[in-house]
Amino acid sequence: MNNTDLVRKSLKKRYLKERIFKTVGLLSIVSAILFLLILLTDIFTKAMPAFSQTNISLEVTLDPDVIGVGENPSEQDLMAADFRRVIRNSLADQFPGVTKRKEKRELYSLTSMGAEFQLRDMVIADPALLGQTIQVEFMADDDVDAVIKGAIDRNLPESDRRVKDQKLGWIETLEESGQISEQFNWWFFTSGDSREPEMAGIKGAIKGSLFTLLVTLALSFPVAVAAAIYLEEFAPKNRFIDFIEININNLAAVPSIVFGLLGLAVFINFFSLPRSAPLVGGIVLSLMTLPTIIIASRSAIKAVPPSLREAALGLGASKMQTVFHHVLPAALPGILTGTIIGMAQALGETAPLLMIGMVAFIVDIPQGITDPSTVLPIQVYLWADSPERGFLAKTSAAIMVLLFFLIAMNAIAIYLRKKFEKKW
Amino acid sequence: MAPIVKLTDLFMKTLKKITLIAGLIAASQIQAAGRDYISVVGSSTVYPFSTVVAERFGKSTSFKTPKIESTGTGGGMKLFCKANGIDTPDITNASRRIKESELKMCHDNGVDGVVEVLIGFDGIVVANEISSHEFNLTTKDLFLALAKEVPTEKDGELVANPYTMWNEVNAELPAVKIEVLGPPPTSGTRDAFVELAMEGGCKNFPWIKDTKSTDKSKYKTICHSIREDGAYVEAGENDNLIIQKLQKNPDALGIFGFSFLDQNADLVKGSVINGAAPEFETIASGDYPVSRPLYFYVKKSHVSEIPGMQEFLAEFTSEKAMGDEGYLTDKGLIPLGEDKYMKVKTDVLELNNLEL
Numbered sequence: 001m002n003n004t005d006l007v008r009k010s011l012k013k014r015y016l017k018e019r020i021f022k023t024v025g026l027l028s029i030v031s032a033i034l035f036l037l038i039l040l041t042d043i044f045t046k047a048m049p050a051f052s053q054t055n056i057s058l059e060v061t062l063d064p065d066v067i068g069v070g071e072n073p074s075e076q077d078l079m080a081a082d083f084r085r086v087i088r089n090s091l092a093d094q095f096p097g098v099t100k101r102k103e104k105r106e107l108y109s110l111t112s113m114g115a116e117f118q119l120r121d122m123v124i125a126d127p128a129l130l131g132q133t134i135q136v137e138f139m140a141d142d143d144v145d146a147v148i149k150g151a152i153d154r155n156l157p158e159s160d161r162r163v164k165d166q167k168l169g170w171i172e173t174l175e176e177s178g179q180i181s182e183q184f185n186w187w188f189f190t191s192g193d194s195r196e197p198e199m200a201g202i203k204g205a206i207k208g209s210l211f212t213l214l215v216t217l218a219l220s221f222p223v224a225v226a227a228a229i230y231l232e233e234f235a236p237k238n239r240f241i242d243f244i245e246i247n248i249n250n251l252a253a254v255p256s257i258v259f260g261l262l263g264l265a266v267f268i269n270f271f272s273l274p275r276s277a278p279l280v281g282g283i284v285l286s287l288m289t290l291p292t293i294i295i296a297s298r299s300a301i302k303a304v305p306p307s308l309r310e311a312a313l314g315l316g317a318s319k320m321q322t323v324f325h326h327v328l329p330a331a332l333p334g335i336l337t338g339t340i341i342g343m344a345q346a347l348g349e350t351a352p353l354l355m356i357g358m359v360a361f362i363v364d365i366p367q368g369i370t371d372p373s374t375v376l377p378i379q380v381y382l383w384a385d386s387p388e389r390g391f392l393a394k395t396s397a398a399i400m401v402l403l404f405f406l407i408a409m410n411a412i413a414i415y416l417r418k419k420f421e422k423k424w
Numbered sequence: 425m426a427p428i429v430k431l432t433d434l435f436m437k438t439l440k441k442i443t444l445i446a447g448l449i450a451a452s453q454i455q456a457a458g459r460d461y462i463s464v465v466g467s468s469t470v471y472p473f474s475t476v477v478a479e480r481f482g483k484s485t486s487f488k489t490p491k492i493e494s495t496g497t498g499g500g501m502k503l504f505c506k507a508n509g510i511d512t513p514d515i516t517n518a519s520r521r522i523k524e525s526e527l528k529m530c531h532d533n534g535v536d537g538v539v540e541v542l543i544g545f546d547g548i549v550v551a552n553e554i555s556s557h558e559f560n561l562t563t564k565d566l567f568l569a570l571a572k573e574v575p576t577e578k579d580g581e582l583v584a585n586p587y588t589m590w591n592e593v594n595a596e597l598p599a600v601k602i603e604v605l606g607p608p609p610t611s612g613t614r615d616a617f618v619e620l621a622m623e624g625g626c627k628n629f630p631w632i633k634d635t636k637s638t639d640k641s642k643y644k645t646i647c648h649s650i651r652e653d654g655a656y657v658e659a660g661e662n663d664n665l666i667i668q669k670l671q672k673n674p675d676a677l678g679i680f681g682f683s684f685l686d687q688n689a690d691l692v693k694g695s696v697i698n699g700a701a702p703e704f705e706t707i708a709s710g711d712y713p714v715s716r717p718l719y720f721y722v723k724k725s726h727v728s729e730i731p732g733m734q735e736f737l738a739e740f741t742s743e744k745a746m747g748d749e750g751y752l753t754d755k756g757l758i759p760l761g762e763d764k765y766m767k768v769k770t771d772v773l774e775l776n777n778l779e780l
Contacts, residue, residue, distance in 0.1 A: 079486060105749065113751075117483050152690070160554060160690050195476045195755075272511055275463070276491060357465075361475040363482050363489035364461075372461065372491040382494075385662055387472060387687045387756065392664070 043403075047396035053185040053198065054145040055137040056111055056174060058090045062123065062130050069130070078124050084116040087138065095170060106167050110174075112139040114199040137181065142197040142390035147171055148180060151389065162389075188397065192363045193379065197390025200383070202401055204365045208278055208358075208373030209347060209405075215282020215369055216346050220289045221339055227290075228297030228335075233323050252291035259288045260352030268356060275357035276372040284352045289342035296338020300331040333420040340413040344406050350377045376402045459510055462490035462736055466500025466517030468661075469546055469612055469681060470718050473752050474517055480751070481739045487732030490515075497612055504721065505530035514726040514733060518719045519546065519612045524780050537724025540778040541737075542768050543746055545758035547682035547707040547715040548617050549694040550604075553674040557598040559590075559695035563713055566697070567625025568593045569602050570656055572649035579631040585651045605659040605666045606650075606679035613663075617679055620714045621697070623647040667692055682707065682715075683756025707758045715758065724775055741772045 001009075064070065066089065067081045088108050092098065098107050115138040122136070123129050143163050146152040148171070158165050174180050191201030227248075235241045263284035267273045273280050304327050312322040353359065358374050359382065366373035374382070380402065383395040464474055471494045482489025495503065497518045504516035505526060522540070530538055550561065568574050569590065573582040590597040607614040626647035627633045636643040650656050659666045663680040667688050670678045677695065682702060685694050694702035698713050706712040720740075727733045744750050746768075748759045760768065770776075 076486070079484075101749070109754075113480070114483075156690060162687075162690050195472070195479050274459075274511070276493065357493050357495075359494055361471070361478065361492040361494075363479050372463075384664065385468075387663070387681075387683045389687060 043396045043399050046393055047400050048393070049145075049149050049151065050188060050393035050397035051185050052149075052182045053187060054140040054148045055181050055183060056140045056144070057135055057137050057179045057181065058087065058094075058111070059133060059135050060086045060090045060119065061133045062086060062119075064130050067130075073127070073130075075124055078120060078127070081120065083119045083123070087111055087115050087119065095173075103166065106164070107170065109141055110144055110167070110170060112141050112198045113196050114139055114194070137183075139187070139198050140180070142388060143167075144171055144180075145198055146389060148175075148182070188394075192365045193361060193374070193382070194363065195361075195386075195388075197386075197388050197394055200391070200394050202376075202379065202398055204362055205374050205376045205379035205398070206401070207366050208281075208362075209375040211278035211366060211369045211373065212281040212285060212375055213343055213347060215279055216286040216289060217339075217343060219283060220286035220293055220342070223286075224290050224293035224339075225297055225335060228294050228301060229323060229328065231294075232298050232301040233319070233327065248291050248294055252295060255351070256288050256349055257351040257355065259284050260355030262287070263352060264355045274370050274372070276360050276362070276374075277370045278366065278373055278375075279369040280356050281353050281358055281375065282369065284356060285346040285349060288349065288352060289346050292342040292345065293335075293339050296341070297331070297335045300334025300338065301327060303334065304330045330422060333417050333422075337413045337417050340409050340416075344409045344413075347375075347405060347409070348377055348402065350375075350381060353378060376405070460731055461488040462515065462730055462732060463513045464490055464492040464515040464517065464720075465495045465503045465513040466493075466515075466720065467497040467519040467612060467718070468494040469497075469519040470517035470543070470720060472683060472755055473543065473718070473757050474720065476752060476755055477736075477740045477745055480745075481732075481736050485732065485735060487735065490732075490736060492517075501526045501529075504723070505533055505535055508534045508536070508723065508725060510726070510729060512723075514723055514730055516721050518721065519616065519716060521717065521719060522721060522778070522780070527778065527780055535723060537775070538778045539722040539724055539772065539775050541720050541722065541741065541772055542760065542764065543718050543720060543740070543757065544752065544760055545707055545715045546718050546756075547702050547712055547758060548613060548620070548679060549682055549685045549702040549714075550621075550677050550679055550697065551670065551685055551692040551694045551702075552677050553670050554691055554693050556674040557600060559597065559677065560699075561597070561695050561697050562594070563621050563625035563698055564628045565590075565594045565597065565625065566621045567623075567628075567647070570604060570622065570650055571626070571646070572651045573646065575629050575632060582646065585653070585655075588655070600675050602655045603657065603673070603676040604655065604679065605657045605669055605676055607661055607663075608658040611661050613679070613681055616716045617714065618648050618650065620716065622650070624698075624713055681756070682758070686756040704753075704758060708761060718757070721778070722772075722775075724777065727775060737772050741769050 063086070064073075066085055067083060069077045069081045073081070091107055091110060092104075095107060098104055118139060119136060140148070143152070147154065147163055147168065152161060152163055154161075154168060161168075163171070171180070187199065188201050190203055191199065192204035194200040231241065231245065263280055267280050267283055268275055273283075308326055308330060309322050312326045313319070317325065350359075353375060357372075359378050360372060360374055361382070362372050362374050364371075376398065380395055380398045383391045383398060462478075464478070466474075471492060475492050478490040478492055481487065493500075493513075497520060500513070500516040500518065501522065504513050506512055522538075527538065550559070550566070552559065568585075569587055571585055574585050574587070575581065576583055587593050588602060589599055590602055591599040593602070606617065632643065632646055635646070657676075659669060659678070663684040666678040666680050667684060670676055670692055678692070682694075685692060685702060700706040700711040700713070702712055707715045722733075722737065727737070739745060742750075745752050746757075746759065746765065748762075750759065753759055759765070
């Protein structure tokens with residue numbers, strides 16, 4: 001048997017091996033995509049109810065006597081006024097014959113707890129409304145919302161249903177008279193957290209994430225780029241520098257919770273910076289992203305061909321000029337990509353923030369980097385842990401918002417790379 | 425090179441802008457040293473109630489909404505008792521009473537005036553899927569089904585838990601495999617369940633009860649150890665997850681807080697324990713054995729230093745919040761009952777110091 005025969009004999013087996021490998025590869029991709037699709041459809045379908053909001057339209061008479069304000073009330077007076085009674089009166093007018101205390105409570109719980117504040121803010125914005133009778137679209141309670149959206153099955157026996165027959169009857173009456181409507185849930189994007197699912201919004205968490213990332217970027221970017229430039233271009237090759245390089249790589253693999261503990265011990269306990277603030281969150285996350293950006297920046301700088309440096313030096317540029325006028329601009333697309341990916345990582349991080357008090361219920365929208373605030377992934381965690389069923393949809397909706405930001409950041413990274421990438 | 429030069433330009437400008445903005449924000453913020461919002465830490469069980477009060481307080485007054493962190497009871501105590509300064513929390517929530525050692529730590533660190541507020545009760549339920557078997561349990565059944573080692577007929581002898589079916593534990597129970605989904609050891613719910621249900625059942629064996637006085641650590645090991653052979657499944661801290669799993673597995677039982685049963689009464693049902701079903705009335709009266717008191721603790725000196733503290737305490741202890749039909753009961757808190765409520769209210773109004 002000569003060599004050709006040997007090869008020919010083994011050919012079938014080798015082809016088979018190749019085919020098997022290809023199929024396995026394809027299968028892993030398909031299953032990965034499948035899992036991703038399942039995950040995304042699950043999140044999307046669960047999130048849909050959170051983007052619409054059920055309203056109950058009621059006719060309210062803003063009688064100053066009922067509200068408890070005099071003529072030309074100040075804003076302070078209106079803040080303290082009793083708008084709840086107006087709404088309750090309107091509901092009681094519509095459903096006369098409800099007299100028992102317990103039944104009344106049920107009736108009044110048709111509208112959200114936020115309805116009175118909704119009305120109050122309307123009147124504060126336009127005090128001329130006082131004394132008028134107006135039609136207002138009030139936010140419905142989460143139970144009503146669940147019935148309308150079918151999350152609570154109306155056909156279940158009464159004993160197994162959260163919303164009892166009597167309340168269901170009221171809801172159906174309102175439905176028949178066209179007083180129940182659904183609209184896009186703007187509230188979700190314009191308000192802070194709440195314990196009532198229908199009133200909970202994501203804006204506080206978005207702003208918190210924004211402030212945190214701003215601090216992270218402002219701290220980690222200059223430091224990381226400077227470190228990368230020094231290590232690549234200026235540092236002498238000796239053992240000490242090797243040691244530092246190894247440790248930067250090690251740092252990138254340190255579990256993020258460790259940085260949280262460090263943040264707690266150093267920044268909060270020692271420097272007494274405020275707890276729960278984006279300032280501390282940003283500092284801690286910048287420690288975490290530093291190695292990522294340094295490593296990405298170094299490989300970007302390394303990828304710049306030496307001929308560029310030699311040409312600059314040959315024309316009489318100083319080392320500094322070479323680096324800042326020629327090497328850095330050529331390496332920037334890579335550095336920016338690394339930075340954005342590091343930022344995206346920081347955006348999704350929760351563990352280090354646990355330790356510094358950012359897992360907190362915060363209603364007021366943060367106005368600066370020292371105001372208490374929370375971030376998007378923590379908002380997801382907090383809502384996922386709430387007993388009210390309405391938060392299920394909110395959780396998925398918050399995940400969608402988080403995913404949107406992550407995808408947007410990665411898209412920017414890809415765009416920058418494609419646009420400014422140089423082939424040498 | 426043109427696009428690259430443009431990019432460097434753009435980059436330098438952006439960098440300058442970012443530094444400038446960050447600097448400005450920092451400068452405008454640092455001066456705000458005094459805190460103008462209430463800071464609350466502590467138990468994740470009290471968190472759902474505390475947050476409701478905080479939100480209403482923030483919306484209906486001109487004060488800022490208090491910040492509420494969920495750190496766990498023990499973690500909250502540490503933060504609370506660390507110092508008396510304005511940068512420490514004003515209030516800590518607790519799903520058990522403060523320990524003597526913790527109060528001492530407070531005093532040692534200069535936190536002298538601590539006011540205790542009992543807000544109500546929370547029940548821990550053992551529930552299963554709504555259309556599944558009815559369980560009429562006793563704490564003894566729970567102990568025998570879930571303990572790591574169970575006593576044999578002979579006094580003083582323990583064997584590794586042999587039971588796999590509920591009807592082996594107690595012939596009256598359904599013939600279903602023992603599978604209980606519950607919280608992990610880090611959870612306060614687990615602590616309370618072990619203390620109230622397991623220990624409650626454990627005490628039914630006279631010789632074990634006697635060891636309490638002779639060998640306390642042995643007693644604790646017997647009564648507090650949960651089996652690790654797969655019959656008890658640690659399902660994580662998320663009670664919603666346990667409820668979802670119960671729906672998929674009708675034979676399993678789950679352990680979680682009463683407020684989750686209250687919110688999901690159409691999906692799961694609570695088992696009767698020692699003859700009492702987990703309901704508002706039975707938990708409030710103490711007939712339901714697995715319930716625990718919920719507290720919060722206030723730093724007295726902060727009441728005058730932090731704006732809104734007085735008003736927040738008044739809101740929390742008002743009839744419309746904590747009372748029999750207050751809004752906290754809508755969230756699943758079991759109210760105190762008239763007598764205890766009046767006492768708590770006067771304690772808070774007079775800011776009476778806690779003595780243990």
